[in-house]
Amino acid sequence: MKNEKHRILILGASGFLGNAIYKELCAYFNTYGTYRTPNKHYEKNHHFFEFNFEEDDIYEILDIVKPTIIVSALRGDFSKQVLLHKHLIEYMRSIKIKLIFLSSANVFDAYSKYPSYEEDKTLSNSVYGHFKIKIENMLLRLPKKQVAILRLPMVFGVQSPRLQEIIQNIKENEPVEVFPNLVMNVTNDDKLTQQIHYIINRNKSGIFHLGSTDLVHHDDFIKEMVETLCIPNAIYKHVYTTNDERYLAVLPKINTLPKHLKIISADIIEELKIN
Numbered sequence: 001m002k003n004e005k006h007r008i009l010i011l012g013a014s015g016f017l018g019n020a021i022y023k024e025l026c027a028y029f030n031t032y033g034t035y036r037t038p039n040k041h042y043e044k045n046h047h048f049f050e051f052n053f054e055e056d057d058i059y060e061i062l063d064i065v066k067p068t069i070i071v072s073a074l075r076g077d078f079s080k081q082v083l084l085h086k087h088l089i090e091y092m093r094s095i096k097i098k099l100i101f102l103s104s105a106n107v108f109d110a111y112s113k114y115p116s117y118e119e120d121k122t123l124s125n126s127v128y129g130h131f132k133i134k135i136e137n138m139l140l141r142l143p144k145k146q147v148a149i150l151r152l153p154m155v156f157g158v159q160s161p162r163l164q165e166i167i168q169n170i171k172e173n174e175p176v177e178v179f180p181n182l183v184m185n186v187t188n189d190d191k192l193t194q195q196i197h198y199i200i201n202r203n204k205s206g207i208f209h210l211g212s213t214d215l216v217h218h219d220d221f222i223k224e225m226v227e228t229l230c231i232p233n234a235i236y237k238h239v240y241t242t243n244d245e246r247y248l249a250v251l252p253k254i255n256t257l258p259k260h261l262k263i264i265s266a267d268i269i270e271e272l273k274i275n
Contacts, residue, residue: 009067018073024193078131115249153211157189175237178219185211209250
């Protein structure tokens with residue numbers, strides 16, 4: 001039986017993460033999503049709306065769906081995404097709903113000496129990190145109970161674009177870039193969607209760091225994934241951006257989740273074996 005309390009709108013529900021979130025939630029809530037590229041599968045699903053955020057107005061979809069929760073899982077033009085979130089915030093000021101924003105560990109990519117925690121000051125050297133920080137700062141001006149910011153590390157999974165790109169490179173005899181000095185944590189789509197489900201069910205808000213509880217070196221993790229998938233003839237290009245170890249990891253200190261919702265890097269490898 002569906003929980004009628006919430007009507008959830010996922011922006012970017014045709015993407016890797018957005019679609020995984022839709023599949024996790026749709027059996028439990030009235031869940032709607034947007035897709036960008038014309039697609040017969042989505043066109044037949046009356047819970048999906050064609051929406052190009054770089055050109056279209058979001059208000060029409062908001063008026064139809066009347067969501068109680070919006071999940072922002074968009075990809076694409078950064079400046080247009082910022083503008084869209086400004087419009088969403090205007091809407092949220094008049095209609096007290098919640099926004100769950102998928103952010104990134106890259107909001108800390110200017111720091112390299114240590115892992116980062118929820119209340120650490122954000123600082124980025126990358127265009128991507130700057131863009132995520134800009135939206136985070138806009139959202140943090142709203143009442144806390146209206147916002148959940150989910151900072152994600154690298155996300156893997158059987159259908160993840162990162163893994164598919166690695167597989168494609170190996171098939172085409174192209175080198176796979178690995179960063180031996182990069183210390184990171186990781187997650188996958190299965191655990192992430194369960195965590196989001198929990199955050200919605202328990203009406204949680206604030207900043208969440210949703211990475212594995214352990215840290216791994218980028219090169220070790222990528223090589224272990226490739227070995228697990230039994231893909232032969234992999235060529236690796238070792239990229240050294242610094243002589244020292246560089247951290248890009250988001251760990252929780254305040255908003256911790258129950259034990260069954262935590263993940264370690266070995267769980268991600270194990271899922272690949274099963275699938």
